[in-house]
Amino acid sequence: MNGLDVVGFGALNVDQLYMVNKIAHEDEESHIIGFKKSCGGSASNTIVGLSRLGLKTGFIGKISKDHEGKLLLGTLQKEGVDTNGLIVTDEGKSGKVVGFVDKKGQRALYVDPGVNDLIKIHEINKDYLLDLKVLHLSSFVGSSIEAQKSLLNQIPKDLIVSLDPGRIYAERGIDYLNIILKHTNIILLNQKELKHLTKKEESENLTEKKYKTLEEIKNKRLEEQTKVLLDRVDIVVVKLGDKGCYVSDGRESHYIKSFKTKCVDTTGAGDAFNAGFLYGFIKGRNLEESCKIGNLVATCCIGGFGALAGLPDISDLEVRLNSL
Numbered sequence: 266m267n268g269l270d271v272v273g274f275g276a277l278n279v280d281q282l283y284m285v286n287k288i289a290h291e292d293e294e295s296h297i298i299g300f301k302k303s304c305g306g307s308a309s310n311t312i313v314g315l316s317r318l319g320l321k322t323g324f325i326g327k328i329s330k331d332h333e334g335k336l337l338l339g340t341l342q343k344e345g346v347d348t349n350g351l352i353v354t355d356e357g358k359s360g361k362v363v364g365f366v367d368k369k370g371q372r373a374l375y376v377d378p379g380v381n382d383l384i385k386i387h388e389i390n391k392d393y394l395l396d397l398k399v400l401h402l403s404s405f406v407g408s409s410i411e412a413q414k415s416l417l418n419q420i421p422k423d424l425i426v427s428l429d430p431g432r433i434y435a436e437r438g439i440d441y442l443n444i445i446l447k448h449t450n451i452i453l454l455n456q457k458e459l460k461h462l463t464k465k466e467e468s469e470n471l472t473e474k475k476y477k478t479l480e481e482i483k484n485k486r487l488e489e490q491t492k493v494l495l496d497r498v499d500i501v502v503v504k505l506g507d508k509g510c511y512v513s514d515g516r517e518s519h520y521i522k523s524f525k526t527k528c529v530d531t532t533g534a535g536d537a538f539n540a541g542f543l544y545g546f547i548k549g550r551n552l553e554e555s556c557k558i559g560n561l562v563a564t565c566c567i568g569g570f571g572a573l574a575g576l577p578d579i580s581d582l583e584v585r586l587n588s589l
Contacts, residue, residue: 268396269347270320270547274413275308275403276381277326278360279333282532282571285365288373295365303571304340305362306381307403307429310533310572314540314562316345319579320547323347325389327380327409333359340573350393354380370528370567382407386415398547400424401539402445404431410445417448427451429539435461439497451500451546453539456487459503463493487511488518502542502556504535509560512552521556524564533572538563540576561585 284299304313309324316322324346328334330353337359341348357380364374382405389412394400400420402413417426428449434442435458442462446452454462488511491501495515503511509523541562545555562577565585569575577585 268321269323270397271312271315271399271401271543272323272325272350272394272397273308273312273401273403274325274416275401276306276360276376276378276405276409277304277309277324277328277337278306278362278376278378278381279303279336280305280362280364280532280571282364282366282372282530284570285367288365288367288371299570301571302336303573304337305533305572306360307431307536308401309337309341310536311401311403311429311539311543312346313341313344313573314537314566314576315544317576317578318540318544318562318582320544321347323350323393325350325352325393327352327354327384327388328359329354329357329380331359333361333379344573350390352384352388354383356380357383364532366530366532366570370531372530372532376406378406381405382409384409384412386412388412389416391416391419394420394424397421397424399427399543401427401429401543402449403429403536404433406433410434414444417445420448425450427453427539427543429453429535430458430462432458432461435459438462438464439493446494446497449498451502451543452494452498453502453504453535453542455504455506455535459487459490459494463490484520488513491518500552502559504538504563510538510556512556514552517552519553519556521553521560523560526564526568528567529575530570531567534563534567536572537566537576541582557589558582558586561589 289295360379360381361377538559542559545558566575
């Protein structure tokens, strides 16, 4: 028995982040004003966030025995994440992400997945999931989604599964993710991903006079899209950026405002929110309280450069929560 609280299963990447004066578009130029290398990957960022908050965490993923792989392994171990679920290979190269971040904290990312996309179900130790509370999934660029699907068909029935599909999975639609959603209890995604995943057509009644403002129409559309997912999962959390988030389990629904702060870099903000929400959920907090913790952890994250620099530890989080 591992006795872990949360295990992540997703891509592991070394993030090479360049601060630039602006994000260059086609036939444009910009210049670099800073650089930072750090470990990343959506589920990995969330797991590190949960580890800093005092939970017992582990990770399932694949790395090579190259410089990037050693950096990824060392970072997870330094952060207190159990790495017995990692698959280490002599072949190929570990995943990388090259990112460009402008002065407002907005970003553009380019993924080189490497061995992330070479995970096979027989490489995963199923015993690693015994005595576990939550399995948290994030996306792969390529075929490793098949390993996720196979694993979900073999997990204990009482294991809670959370999913951040990211843009990669969301764009493939509900039917493509049917097997994963069948086993998912909590889905955490942003508004654009919700739109891509549900592909919900705007209802005719959204133009009726009872919805007087554009904001009301947008909220109603979001709520209808959320209902599509609630036919398949228990809890839907929609991350709304600087507007906060929306959460529903079909019985209760809440809009929770964000906390104001200076944004340095949005990289990993959604993953940080996931960590805060799952922390609250595991600790028995209700939906609204869990979302507030998610917003708070995300606020801390965007105050630093890179996905991990701003993540709070449990003492910092408690101080911030007590000050609300």
